[in-house]
Amino acid sequence: METTTLSFQNMHTHGELFTNLLRARRESFIVQNRWDLPEADGMEFDQYDTPASRWIAVHEFGEVLAGIRLTPTTARVGMYSYMIRDAQRGLLPSIPSNLLDFEAPVEPHIWESSRVFVSRNVPAKLRMKVQHDLMTEMINAARKLGATQILGLVPAVWSRWIKRLGLDAEPAGPVLNIDGSESQVALMHLSTNLH
Template sequence: MQTTTLSFANLHVHGELFANLFRARRQSFIIQKNWDLPEEMGMEFDQYDTPQSRWIAIHDMGQVLAGMRLTPTTARCGIYSYMIRDAQNGILGGSIPQDLLYAEAPVEESTWECSRVFVNHSTPQAIRRKVHFRMVEAMTGSARELGATRLIALTGANWPRWYGRCGLEAEAIGRSMWIDDADFQCVSINLASKLH
């Protein structure tokens, strides 16, 4: 099992991995969850997949087992910034409620958004816990390189059950809300203690 952090600067080094990550996202979000998202050539993508973002792939023998996207809260591309802030500002047309945060969405060099987190449906149950730990290691390792001390994420509202087991220090920064097929909540993940 390998972990790779992809960027527009290094994706040429990793062959099909970047495309395979977007194919796995399509499988997870469009096929499995039936979310109405953009897709092309068997890949899911959106307006936040820009050179400002980074993508983490957990993979083995060409198969993407899990992944996520990291986007700086300082990102700008046309009218878009990052998903949580754009939802709060009403730019996403209400697909995510505007009142998802208790306070104004941050715009800080040291805070990044974590989104499009998934574990591939074909990842065997026997290794899923190991995959989750690899995701946390990769996320904190990438944060170290990017200068992030905090991540914010819109995640399943059941996050308290497994964040602690994965060694993450987190707190709710918004209300629990039903979106599409499940309860979600915005959380702040403190990475400062992981950066030493």
């Protein structure tokens, strides 16, 4: 099993990994969760998949087992910034605007994690390892990018697995039902995570 951080600068050196990641996202979010998201050629994508973002994939033999997208909170593409902030600003009608307990930050040391998933094909006995590898790579990649905090809209059960992984995070908004899934914004503090 491998874990890779992709960017527009290096994705050409990883063959089909990026397209396989977008295919796995489609399987998780469009097929499994039945979310109404953009797709083309069997891949899920949106306006936040830009050169400012990074993508983390846990993969084995070409199959993507889990993934995350990291986007700086300073990102700007036309009228969009990052998903949580744009939802708060009312630009994303599928996500409630009251998802945060404070104004969405625009700071170089805070990055957003989004499109977090673990494939349903991952056996139960491997899920914890896959989650651990995914979170460890996310923390390492975010730190290399200068982040000290990560803001993410994640499944509301995040507090169960985040503690098992030894990570420091706190709720940053209410639990919300979004497209039939209980979700919540969490704020992770990287300075206290030593992974």
